[in-house]
Amino acid sequence: MAPKDPLLGTLKVCVLNLQSDGEAVTDTNPHLASCCELIELVLRKGLQQPVLSLVQRDYWQCFEQLPLQDACGRFSALSLALEQSRVCRKLLSSQGRGRYLLRLALSRKVLAQFISHLLHTPRVLEWYSPVKSILRNEEFMEPFMSLLLVLTHMEFKLDMENCSFLDESWVLPVCEVYEVVPCREVGMVLRYLSGRVFVLELTPGGQADVDGYIRPGDIIDEINGTSLRNSKCGQAGVVMSRLKGCPLSIRVLRWRAHDGTVYRPLVKLLRALRTENPALQLGPASSQQSAVTERRPSPSQCLHDGRIVYIVQYLGRVNIGMFGGKEVLQNAIPQVLQKNLPSKEVLLDMKETHLTCTDRNSKKNLFQHHYPEISCVGRFSQPDYTIFAFCVADTPDPTQSTGFCCVALKAGTIKECEEIVSRIAIGFKHTEWFV
Template sequence: MSVNDPAIRDLKACTQRFLEDKSAKIDDEHRYLPSFCQKIETIFYTGLRNSNKYFSRDEEPYEWMSEVVKDRSWKFPFQYKHAIYEVRRNELLKSRLGKFRLLLRYCLVNRCLHAPVEYLVKTGKLSQFYRENCILGDEILGEILLSVFLQCGTIKFDLDLNNVYFLEATWLLPDVVSFELVPSTSLGLSVTFSEDKAVVVKMDPYGPAAENGQVEIGDVLESINDVHIDSSSRGKLRCLLKKQQSLPIRLTVIKALKESNNNTLYIPLRKYLLDVNLDILQIQNRRKEVNCEDISRDVSRDGYKCVFVGSVKIGMEGDSRQIEKTIRDMMKFRYQTGEKSWSRFNKHVFFQIGEMSLRVLDSDTGKVIFDHPYMDISSCGSSPIYYNYFGYVKGNNIEDPGQFTCYIFYTKKNDDLTMMLSSIGQGFKRTTFAV
């Protein structure tokens, strides 16, 4: 074989790009990383020799790479031994191809990719594992490859080693988000299983998952409270929530769209989305539609547009009947007579409904007028007579213990009013589980 092997030449060129790219970090989104890893994989898979000692079935590089560490006559770097240990204990990857790819990623991060090749070259065991007509079966080419891998050890790879999803199918990994929701007995979403993937097919617009905003139709629910979700989880999802009722819910979700690739569909998910009858075109165009809505809708990214009419201290009763009564009294100007301490604002605001609290922002300045946790809110509601007015009651825990204040708002859109009240109600109902 020629010492100027094209595979090594390509690998050298890619390594040189990494070394010259001083401004960018070498992470999972680096444009050259998938092709770089694929070139290494091709070299390791080419020319494998069937060995009864290390191969039980088909030839796989992971077999010898993980077994040679048992050779006590050779001192392997601790980083390489630790990489082997971490890959072995990973339960999400079932195939030896997947384990090889994860081992390669560990070796890049821990700068020990040279270790297995150095073992073969220095001990003269190249021919034990590889045929002569390949890179790892030739002494000279093996030495050249070792020098390239030693050079790779000078590069800092910043890879997410926890992201192993679809690694058995492709080197291009999906976007994965992990987050917490407030304690709840329901996520407000429906999933359909395609093979071992729980695909989100429907969402309650008022549910905790929709409110959080990080889950969308077409995404894959990967884990709940660190428990992996697969086909064996059918009918057991609610049980996972009930086991930790008083604790926040931890979710890991595989996104259908890849943000670093202009929010295009993550291709390995395509067959699962088709299997559950989702409209792929609609999912792909979702982000474009959202961007257009941000410009035109009254419900902007700053919150719901409405008018903060004012607030009034209503005494020691904080149920929803007080809201209707307050709105009725306000419309009759009763509070102008001085019977109660009424603070009028009539200010245009943005009404934001968050996970743990609701906030009211001045629409002109963006300044927060107040931020009220759901745990302090006792009720919310509207008036059947004065349709566009609504409000909520908050306890005065610090200033006047046992006393309540009613906050009144006005909105032009009935749909917005319904959504805001539903979201507030869901919010303070969920937080009753918080400690």
């Protein structure tokens, strides 16, 4: 009977589980971390440590020693993957770089090539024990390479930017991007701990508090592509001040894992944060976030991509001249109503950077405006308090400006009308508004 290695048997089961869905493998696949960990164990099994070196050798050093240029000195796909892993600023250890490389090789379908190249590089292969290593056992190598070839033919769609915890764990945190419109301040109190930037609390009424996207306990991983991994105290503030007046794209690592529990590598750090700040409350960042995520939509609302979208009536629009301040709304709204146009049931979707209005029946996009384009927004004072309107430039081309136009809509209830007006106004802080 041919000898068997328990690692290969377990890896085979893992690969079959990955195949079972028949879809692209993403970071949420429950078998991905186990599969990667088993490949890592195979690459570490029998790896001998140098006698006179203080640095412990890992499989990352094996890959680093591979000659990955062709005869003409050109870089191959393998060398490009290796270099991308080497320069990633979010990784601080050989373990993290090795894990990043394995994920990258799976995404680019080159993992089998890496291992094959290692097997044909004697000076590196000699680092492995001929007795213990799977890589130097001909009977084990054939089934191992077969499994790698199966993985090569599978589709892996992995978020390579979510790599800040690969130094510690194969299981990665929930990673999301928070888009912030230009504003005076985001309104976050930060705490630097173990090279990570934690959100300690949110400033009441600040942009982050109003948006309800970031929660205390979350980690700011990067801002507009600038990594904050292993950052020093105050570095996030320096980055934000440099980007003042610009839209921000903040990559956030959630303190909750995919299954809703605390992300395990953060347990000790969150405990330390609570010791320092007993008032720290982990959970939704604001009451508005709780309302958005927990309450069910009312009959005049619906869910779209996890956001509440308002079902309102589109009444029409009218040109109001060259002045778009809030004073014109009380005269502009009646001008729209006097046209007696048939109203349309529309979906009003207020995103982080802009709002869109879509015909509910035809699904046609009626208009889209970024918040900085809106000069004022307000609610009709009488007789119908559910009517609201906002003013925008009447043409997107400033060189051919024909003034401003007023867009009027009707909400389901007075409370909903006030809520919509407030959300549009907060979208860009210096927009004039009133309720």
